[in-house]
Amino acid sequence: MFASALLLLSYVLLGIFLLAFVIRSVRLARLPVHLRWELAPVPHEKGKSHYGGSYLEEVNWWTRPRHKDHAAEAIYMLKEIVFLKALFEHNRKLWRLSFPFHFGLYLLVVAGGLVVIGGLASVVGVEMAGWGVLEGGLRLLAGVGYALGMLGALGLLFVRLTDDGMRNSTAPVTYINLLVLLAMFVTGLWTVLAVAGFTGHVMGFAGGLLRASVPTDLPGMVVAHLVFALLFLAYLPFTQMMHFVAKYFTYHKVRWDDEPVTAGSKLDLELKKLLNQPVTWAGPHVRADGKKTWVDIATDLERPQEDEE
Amino acid sequence: MTEGKTRNERKITARDMARRDLKVLDPIGPDELFPLPPPYDKAEEQPGWKELSEKAKANAVCTLDGIATTKLPSPRTPEEEKKYVDQFLEGLKKLLSRENNWEFLQPLTLSLEYCVGCQTCADACHVFMATDRRKEIYRPTYRSDVFRKLVKKYVKPGGQLLAPFTGADVELNWDTITRLYELAYRCHLCRRCAQTCPMGVDNGLIAHEIRKLFSQELGWAPRELHEKGTVLQLEVGSSTGMNPMVLKDNVEFIDEDMQDVTGFSADSPFDKEGAELLLIHNAGEILAWPENPGAFAIILNAAGMDWTLSSHEVGYDGVNYGLFYDDVQLARVAMTHVQIAKKLGVKKIVMGECGHQHKAMMAVADRILGSDAIPRESALTLLEEIVFSGKIEFDPSKNDFPVTLHDPCNIVRNLGIVEPQRRILRYLCPQYREMTPHGVHNYCCGGGSGFAVMSPFNFTDWRINVGSRVKFKQILDAFADQPGPEVKKYLCAPCSNCKGQLRDLLQYYGALERSGITYGGLVELIVNAMVDIKEPFIHWEIR
Incomplete structure (x- = not known):
């Protein structure tokens, strides 16, 4: 009965996470294409990005082939994701707290991924070679992840409470999010240290989710921590912590979107649709009536007509 | 009613924007700015700030920091005030709609929803820096937070209910909207803050969108721009x-x-x-x-x-x-x-x-x-x-005087046109030197986003003393090896609005007489270096 309830609860929470995650990500992706608002340096500018230059530095730039360095863009983003490059360069004091916090989370994500792979292996009946080493490694990975996360979260809470600027722009919900994460890190670390065979239990739980039958002998501490972690996962897509998805758009779709319009391109077609939408702004100079489109408004100059020649 | 208290007496928060008991939320004055290097370090030798007449005060809304950019309507009754507040709210909804603001909806949404308040931007903003990072209302996140809170409270479903949780504690009233209008004109839209933001949030864009809301819905905009x-x-x-x-x-x-x-x-x-x-x-x-x-x-x-x-x-x-x-x-x-x-x-x-x-x-x-x-x-x-084509003969020794380059934000940071002007200057100006920082990390001249052409009421005092303060220090530092007026120096600014602002700045401080600094564009230096011109093309004057 308890195992069934745990299974059902886990499915519901994972379902909420997946659904909300997809909806929120798609919502950002489906926002209309915007006017260009790029910001140097743009890393895909081959041979120029190191000083912030762009293709607009070339005479007759529209006649020249564009050489985009996608690898440089990926490397930039990798440095940003893994090492929090921007914070390191521009706000070192905060980076000292934020980096362990995020790196701890990354270690936990990696550990979680390995747990799922282990669970999957047990479902399909693959014998795990060197299980002892893997278990020890996973336990270490999770332990370090929880510890770093805990230290980072404590530090971030402290700095948000003591720094005037940060305190003023921190909403109550941000403190709640940090406290929830802190609780997850603390309970996780405690469980890792207190429960013998922690990794095996968690992997058993992951395998149980995949075969719709969770083990009945999970220790109470492990169950409590897993439920807490799943609750957090279900809550995450409704929070600002989705910034790891938003960053793709702020960087790739805004800062680095320097694509000029070319005839017949997908961008060209999309813009034509947007320009033909009606406008309802009420400012007197706009002269909108709810029927006139963006193009109508933009070409409505209301200037004295020139004499016909 | 009381005058707004100055720094150290109380900390301004976003919710204070709605306070009706303060004539001025957070007054700005020369004593709140970081000191400039000599010979500009003596406050008593600087021109004083303009005192607004009672008539001007009646025409302008100076309730933010005592500065005004625009003559706004003067509602006489609470009903009239409410009419404008309702219009603002209507504009707010339009700004967040696909139909009316497809132009910037995606970047705006991202910037409104994903700021984590890390304050990295605060150290990038030359306006906030000018006040020694003490003036809360000039903190780049302050304006954005006020606006964000209004969106959360008045536009998002369940906003009022969730306000204690989301921190959306800003009330919407006449004072809020007029202060917010003025506050949108205390940012140069230079986007230096956005460049440093780890999240990619753009406080400059938010300021731009606030201005747009007021213009496109209420018809409010500075006279010089509209x-x-x-x-x-x-x-x-x-x-x-x-x-x-x-x-x-x-x-x-x-x-x-x-x-x-x-x-x-x-x-x-x-x-x-x-x-x-x-x-x-x-x-x-x-x-x-x-x-x-x-x-x-x-x-x-x-x-x-x-x-x-x-x-x-x-x-x-x-x-x-x-x-x-x-x-x-x-x-x-x-x-x-x-x-x-x-x-x-x-x-x-x-x-x-x-x-x-x-x-x-x-x-x-x-x-x-x-x-x-x-x-x-x-x-x-x-x-x-053209310069490197060999079609024109140059003699760089004609430009043998100290030259530094101001990078116009809109050409350099916002378009990535960084090197062409530098290659010309390195070739034609033997004493060319960079400012620190420069290129895409430059500071705004203080005239950005239209300010260079705006001089209503007492706004000139703000744009020179606050807006240009960091830039002026940068210019002086670039010429620190030859600070005296006996060595003539050229500040190259290939942008009309930047030149307008720099002209006002250099005149205000008497920088030609006291430091020998004048300013001009790039083409003037090119012509000055042409072998066959009869007379020097650069004039050591400020006009």
Whole structure:
């Protein structure tokens, strides 16, 4: 009965996470294409990005082939994701707290991924070679992840409470999010240290989710921590912590979107649709009536007509 | 009612924006700014700040920091106030809708929803820095937080209910909206803050969108940008008020004068059909800095370029103040520029030395103009090609005086045009030196986002003392090895609005007399270095 309830609860929470995650990500992706608002340096500018230059530095730039360095863009983003490059360069004091916090989370994500792979292996009946080493490694990975996360979260809470600027722009919900994460890190670390065979239990739980039958002998501490972690996962897509998805758009779709319009391109077609939408702004100079489109408004100059020649 | 208290007495928070018991939320004055280096460090030797008359106070809303940019309506009853507040709310909803704001909905949404309040931007903002990072209302996140909280509370479903949880504690009233309007004009939209934001959040964009809401929904915008800016430009032909006939007279006079001074042909062709390039200056150059269009004519003619100016209304003024406050006006001006170029049958439009013209035409309006628009390019790249083409002979020793470069934000940070102007300066100016920081990490001149042309009420005091403070220190530091007035120094600013601001700044502090610093564009230095010009082209004066 308890195992069934745990299974059902886990499915519901994972379902909420997946659904909300997809909806929120798609919502950002489906926002209309915007006017260009790029910001140097743009890393895909081959041979120029190191000083912030762009293709607009070339005479007759529209006649020249564009050489985009996608690898440089990926490397930039990798440095940003893994090492929090921007914070390191521009706000070192905060980076000292934020980096362990995020790196701890990354270690936990990696550990979680390995747990799922282990669970999957047990479902399909693959014998795990060197299980002892893997278990020890996973336990270490999770332990370090929880510890770093805990230290980072404590530090971030402290700095948000003591720094005037940060305190003023921190909403109550941000403190709640940090406290929830802190609780997850603390309970996780405690469980890792207190429960013998922690990794095996968690992997058993992951395998149980995949075969719709969770083990009945999970220790109470492990169950409590897993439920807490799943609750957090279900809550995450409704929070600002989705910034790891938003960053793709702020960087790739805004800062680095320097694509000029070319005839017949997908961008060209999309813009034509947007320009033909009606406008309802009420400012007197706009002269909108709810029927006139963006193009109508933009070409409505209301200037004295020139004499016909 | 009480006057707003000064720093250290209380900490201003976002919710204070709605306070009706404060005549001024957080007054700004010279004592709150970081000290400048000698000889500008003695406050008593600086010009005092303008005291607003009672009449001016009655006309302006000075409830934010005691400074005003615009004459706003004066509602006499609570009902009238409510009418404006309701309009603001309506505009807020439109700003967040696909139909009315597809232009910036995605970046706006991202910036509103994903700021984590890390304050990295605070150390990047020259306005906040000017107050030694003490003036909360100038903190880049302050304005954004106020706006964000209004969105959360009044637009998002369940906003009022969830307010204690989300921290949306700003009440919407007449004081909130008028203070927010003014606060949108305490940011230069330079986007240095956005450049450092780990999340990619753009506080400059939020300021831009707030301005747009007020303009496109309530019709509120600074007179210099709207009535005397885009409206005048579209009606008469130029935001300077110059019509085509006056334009031609002025250019003819400039051409003759330049020819006399340099001995080179400075004839500027008008409306030449099928020319290779249409050059569009900021029309302010023709009136305030005639040597700039004159120098352009000398260089283009000496290099044998096939070029033309337009005498069609709007076609001779590259200004597009719509970029700073109103997408509709931006589109109207940009589309007119392109239509004129199409009619002339030119192959490309070249932007003169005007930063916001560059950004408006080359990037922001690109997705409005359509795929068949005439291509646009920067004069800086064209000038680089000419200078290194061997078509003109130069003698760099003619420019053997200290030169530094101000990077216009709209050309450099916002478009990535960084090196062409530098390659020219390194070649032609033996004593060229960089500011710190420079290039895409430069600081705004203090005239950005239209401020250079705005001088209503007491706003000039703010834009010089606060807006330009960091830049002025940067300029002085760049020439710190030869600080005295006996060594003449040149501050190169290839942007009309930057030049306007720098002129006011240098005049305000008497920097020519006290430090020997003057300013000008890039083309002036190029012509000054030409082997065959008769007289020095650079004049050591400030005008």
